[in-house]
Amino acid sequence: MKMTADKENTEEKILEAAKEVFLEKGNDGTRMQEIADKAGINKSLLHYYYRSKEKLFAAVFKYAFSQFAPRIFSAFKDDEDFFALIRNFISVYIDIVSKNPFIPLFIINEINKKNTVFTNVIKMSGINPQVFKDRIQKEINNGKIKSIDPNQLIINTIGMCIFPVIGRPLIQVILFEDNKAEYDKFLESRKTEVADFIINSIKI
Amino acid sequence: MKMTADKENTEEKILEAAKEVFLEKGNDGTRMQEIADKAGINKSLLHYYYRSKEKLFAAVFKYAFSQFAPRIFSAFKDDEDFFALIRNFISVYIDIVSKNPFIPLFIINEINKKNTVFTNVIKMSGINPQVFKDRIQKEINNGKIKSIDPNQLIINTIGMCIFPVIGRPLIQVILFEDNKAEYDKFLESRKTEVADFIINSIKI
DNA sequence: GTCTATAAATTGATAGAC
DNA sequence: GTCTATCAATTTATAGAC
Incomplete structure (x- = not known):
């Protein structure tokens, strides 16, 4: 019709x-x-x-969160070699945030403001980091990687992926003389550099 | 008077x-x-x-930036052992951002918006990361640490320090069931955990 | 469904009394 | 220096014509 x-x-x-x-x-x-x-x-x-504006905003927030947070754990394949899993995850993740640079900062900001309103959205989003934690612990128990608190490893990983995107305007000026092309290359190279950095740290 | x-x-x-x-x-x-x-x-x-509101805001921004950014490179002592320097820097830096959790996100946000206005503030802030880059390169040349792009190491370090603070409301819910005391402990332990993580990665 | 006109509330900023 | 009163502009939201 x-x-x-x-x-x-x-x-x-x-x-x-x-x-x-x-x-x-x-x-x-x-x-x-x-x-x-x-x-x-x-x-x-x-x-x-x-x-109302509030309802329209809520629709956008719901979209942004559904688009973003689940993908944090989507690249996860349980049967994969652990180091290959890390390489794949970081490459996919940096690619997503680079192509959607506003989403992480948007989510962080709005959650910082209306904490009570969106706490429910988070809880009902189906995000479950337990598979990640379990997998990390398994690798430790099997003697494949050094002992480390899984939460620390997870935050290290995501922090290194997200920070250069949300802090881009600041970092690009201070470290790259505001050269956009250089910064794009820098971000692209991080898809492997960050994985190397992590694996170097945890391998035995 | x-x-x-x-x-x-x-x-x-x-x-x-x-x-x-x-x-x-x-x-x-x-x-x-x-x-x-x-x-x-x-x-x-x-x-x-x-x-005007704009002038009052400018005063606050100037304060926040002067308070924050220079301290990024203030804990730097050139004659120190490199690994001790890293440990000291990260401990001081996480302590500062933990006690001023709003400043990093505030700066990132406002720079994202009015990029042209505050680019000058950044440039005239006297921030010079070159001492850091040079020191990292020196350690590589002396065979003390593995070869790595100094910019990558710097962003890895700062990202791991800042992300758990600006993303706290989100991370605390997802990884720590919104337990504030647990998250405080988590942040405190990162003062050594992050340094260990980095040193494990770059040491030969 | 889509538009025009306008209400109702908010907010940055100023004038003027004290 | 500090306050009251008020302006002027903005902005969300609604009423009503088509």
């Missing part, structure tokens, strides 16, 4: 525009007018489809 | 209140009224002393 097609089309256009603006500017920095302009529609339609 | 004393006292109270609010909520999320309430003075006085 045309009506339904239009409806979904407009609703989709709004959500796409809202993603762009909210992800870049956060909840406080976002104006409904800017979303409407980007979607090419009237401002009133935002309320027609999403009632 | 009493007048001067009052002036500086009020001006100082305003700046202190502004730091609290701006650092936690960012520029967009901050209301002048909230700063005035926290300082215990009238809203008009904010403009009397700082003319």
